[in-house]
Amino acid sequence: MTSKKTIKSAFESMLFVWGEPLDVKIAAEIFNMNWKDAYDYFKELQAEYEQEGRGILIREIDKSFQFCTNMENSEYIERLCTPVKEKRLSQSALEVLAIVAYKQPVTKGEIESIRGIKCDRVIEGLMKKDLIAEVGRSTGIGRPILYGTTPVFLKNFGFKDLKDLPDIDDIGSVVREEEEPDGLDLQQISIDFIKT
Amino acid sequence: MTSKKTIKSAFESMLFVWGEPLDVKIAAEIFNMNWKDAYDYFKELQAEYEQEGRGILIREIDKSFQFCTNMENSEYIERLCTPVKEKRLSQSALEVLAIVAYKQPVTKGEIESIRGIKCDRVIEGLMKKDLIAEVGRSTGIGRPILYGTTPVFLKNFGFKDLKDLPDIDDIGSVVREEEEPDGLDLQQISIDFIKT
Amino acid sequence: MSYKIKLDIFEGPFDLLVYLIENARMSVYDIHVSEITNQYIKYIEDMKALDVNLATEFMVLAAALIEIKSKMLLPRMKADGEGLLEEDPRTELVQRILEYKRFKSAAELLELQEEQSLRIFEKPKEDLAPYTREADEYLNLDLNQFVKVFHLFLEKKKRLEEIKKNYSRVERQKISVESRVEYIRNLFRFKGKKKLNFRELLTPESNRYEVVLTFVSMLEMIRQKAVVARQNVNFGEIYLSLNEKDKNSGKGKPEEGEIVS
Numbered sequence: 001m002t003s004k005k006t007i008k009s010a011f012e013s014m015l016f017v018w019g020e021p022l023d024v025k026i027a028a029e030i031f032n033m034n035w036k037d038a039y040d041y042f043k044e045l046q047a048e049y050e051q052e053g054r055g056i057l058i059r060e061i062d063k064s065f066q067f068c069t070n071m072e073n074s075e076y077i078e079r080l081c082t083p084v085k086e087k088r089l090s091q092s093a094l095e096v097l098a099i100v101a102y103k104q105p106v107t108k109g110e111i112e113s114i115r116g117i118k119c120d121r122v123i124e125g126l127m128k129k130d131l132i133a134e135v136g137r138s139t140g141i142g143r144p145i146l147y148g149t150t151p152v153f154l155k156n157f158g159f160k161d162l163k164d165l166p167d168i169d170d171i172g173s174v175v176r177e178e179e180e181p182d183g184l185d186l187q188q189i190s191i192d193f194i195k196t
Numbered sequence: 197m198t199s200k201k202t203i204k205s206a207f208e209s210m211l212f213v214w215g216e217p218l219d220v221k222i223a224a225e226i227f228n229m230n231w232k233d234a235y236d237y238f239k240e241l242q243a244e245y246e247q248e249g250r251g252i253l254i255r256e257i258d259k260s261f262q263f264c265t266n267m268e269n270s271e272y273i274e275r276l277c278t279p280v281k282e283k284r285l286s287q288s289a290l291e292v293l294a295i296v297a298y299k300q301p302v303t304k305g306e307i308e309s310i311r312g313i314k315c316d317r318v319i320e321g322l323m324k325k326d327l328i329a330e331v332g333r334s335t336g337i338g339r340p341i342l343y344g345t346t347p348v349f350l351k352n353f354g355f356k357d358l359k360d361l362p363d364i365d366d367i368g369s370v371v372r373e374e375e376e377p378d379g380l381d382l383q384q385i386s387i388d389f390i391k392t
Numbered sequence: 393m394s395y396k397i398k399l400d401i402f403e404g405p406f407d408l409l410v411y412l413i414e415n416a417r418m419s420v421y422d423i424h425v426s427e428i429t430n431q432y433i434k435y436i437e438d439m440k441a442l443d444v445n446l447a448t449e450f451m452v453l454a455a456a457l458i459e460i461k462s463k464m465l466l467p468r469m470k471a472d473g474e475g476l477l478e479e480d481p482r483t484e485l486v487q488r489i490l491e492y493k494r495f496k497s498a499a500e501l502l503e504l505q506e507e508q509s510l511r512i513f514e515k516p517k518e519d520l521a522p523y524t525r526e527a528d529e530y531l532n533l534d535l536n537q538f539v540k541v542f543h544l545f546l547e548k549k550k551r552l553e554e555i556k557k558n559y560s561r562v563e564r565q566k567i568s569v570e571s572r573v574e575y576i577r578n579l580f581r582f583k584g585k586k587k588l589n590f591r592e593l594l595t596p597e598s599n600r601y602e603v604v605l606t607f608v609s610m611l612e613m614i615r616q617k618a619v620v621a622r623q624n625v626n627f628g629e630i631y632l633s634l635n636e637k638d639k640n641s642g643k644g645k646p647e648e649g650e651i652v653s
């Protein structure tokens with residue numbers, strides 16, 4: 001005679017493989033036992049799973065039984081099933097982001113003069129990713145927009161605040177050199193002209 | 197903070213829904229917990245199922261966990277349904293697989309020199325079954341392809357990871373001990389003779 | 393002895409050789425090469441007689457066995473009689489057989505594992521559709537990468553600066569918008585007029601850069617409400633007049649006051 005424990009273990013295996021609700025009648029036939037006994041075994045199993053607060057439970061549907069997940073965990077299952085797309089920043093985006101981070105608030109003109117190249121698209125992209133944002137307007141001619149980093153930027157890099165940014169030697173000197181008057185700013189303008 | 201019980205219950209639900217081996221890393225990320233803790237929770241769950249002699253168990257494959265049925269119930273499962281069984285591997289496939297498993301990364305040339313016979317077709321077959329895969333190229337002349345085993349190999353043969361493979365130096369003696377003196381092996385061959 | 397077997401039950405020449413050695417109850421470490429070679433060749437010939445398509449590898453091993461057999465016939469003492477033994481001609485063969493046997497055992501072990509694993513069943517993935525939401529995009533930001541990129545950039549920049557320092561800049565002198573605005577204000581003052589034609593702001597030598605700069609400066613002055621511009625027809629002349637109401641209202645620059653007063 002097959003022991004009760006063996007039968008219950010076999011029922012578990014069978015429920016698991018079957019997936020769909022498993023008719024008590026079918027299970028009973030396999031063990032050549034009467035329907036009521038098989039049903040009681042299923043009910044015992046069901047109670048065990050419930051008592052232990054397991055992540056999987058056994059539900060009864062019309063004289064059949066089926067494994068299902070505990071409703072309470074649906075949030076985690078959702079998170080598990082949500083696909084994740086990983087994105088990386090391009091080299092130029094990282095450069096612009098670094099300039100904004102270290103020199104903020106900063107105008108597009110200043111960024112472009114430091115990098116020596118137009119940055120409209122890159123700035124747009126960083127704004128869309130919510131890593132930088134408009135933080136005001138300069139008092140200079142044309143009242144250009146000033147850019148700064150956002151809380152999202154801090155969070156993504158795990159900084160508490162901007163003081164957490166790693167020190168970069170010489171950043172000041174390099175960036176300052178470019179700012180000298182008579183300088184690149186105008187050159188930048190002339191480049192624009194040629195382009196158009 | 198999410199309680200340990202909640203997390204373990206969620207892990208169960210996730211394992212159940214996922215079906216396939218679930219990477220500990222993914223589970224850990226969902227709860228924003230560190231890998232080691234998540235791994236330990238899985239091991240605890242695994243132990244619980246094992247202790248209770250349940251019909252479903254949790255197996256570990258390559259830092260992932262998966263629900264599967266208790267081997268002891270295979271008879272009843274087969275009575276319930278006819279599970280799709282993967283075809284057994286041929287003798288030569290097993291030999292090549294053994295060489296790849298123990299000597300990886302290994303080139304075709306090395307495999308052939310051990311077996312004393314060409315293995316192209318066998319290697320091709322094992323690749324198709326996703327049991328072995330190209331894992332790189334040797335620095336030797338001609339930069340031949342290097343082969344290694346895959347996670348499917350671990351799963352299909354019930355190994356946790358490659359360290360789980362029995363020590364090859366002990367294999368000879370173990371297998372020999374198991375054989376009856378004057379050997380079953382020979383008998384086996386003679387049976388084959390009659391068959392063909 | 394007649395072998396009613398097909399050769400393809402052997403996985404290769406070594407498989408056959410191992411079978412023959414075991415069948416003859418020989419120790420792998422002391423193979424009677426002559427006996428085994430004869431058996432091996434007999435086997436192959438039987439196969440040929442049965443029209444079995446033999447893999448060439450079987451012949452290769454046959455040749456190797458014959459070579460070892462012939463070497464075994466030679467005295468292994470050195471000619472000078474110093475008694476040094478040459479290496480046993482069987483050594484390499486034994487090594488290869490042992491290695492093959494190890495993996496053959498490993499294969500048997502895998503077979504056992506496989507057999508057990510076939511008794512374990514998994515369940516397929518559930519229908520995940522009810523749980524699936526839009527993909528979460530997340531940005532992979534690595535601080536090290538961030539700092540590295542910036543360092544590289546700064547270095548490149550510094551190198552450029554170094555190079556620039558060694559050359560004197562030869563550039564057209566360019567004027568800023570600010571100084572051009574100043575120039576236009578002064579022009580009004582010098583000419584003592586309240587109204588000026590845009591052309592009058594330029595000189596005949598003005599190049600395109602200067603024209604554009606003057607135009608931009610004019611726009612800036614309009615924005616500051618320092619001047620009022622009027623153009624009667626498209627592409628027609630632009631007349632500028634000083635804005636009398638510009639009483640230090642805008643930027644509060646002292647010069648502005650001066651001009652107006």
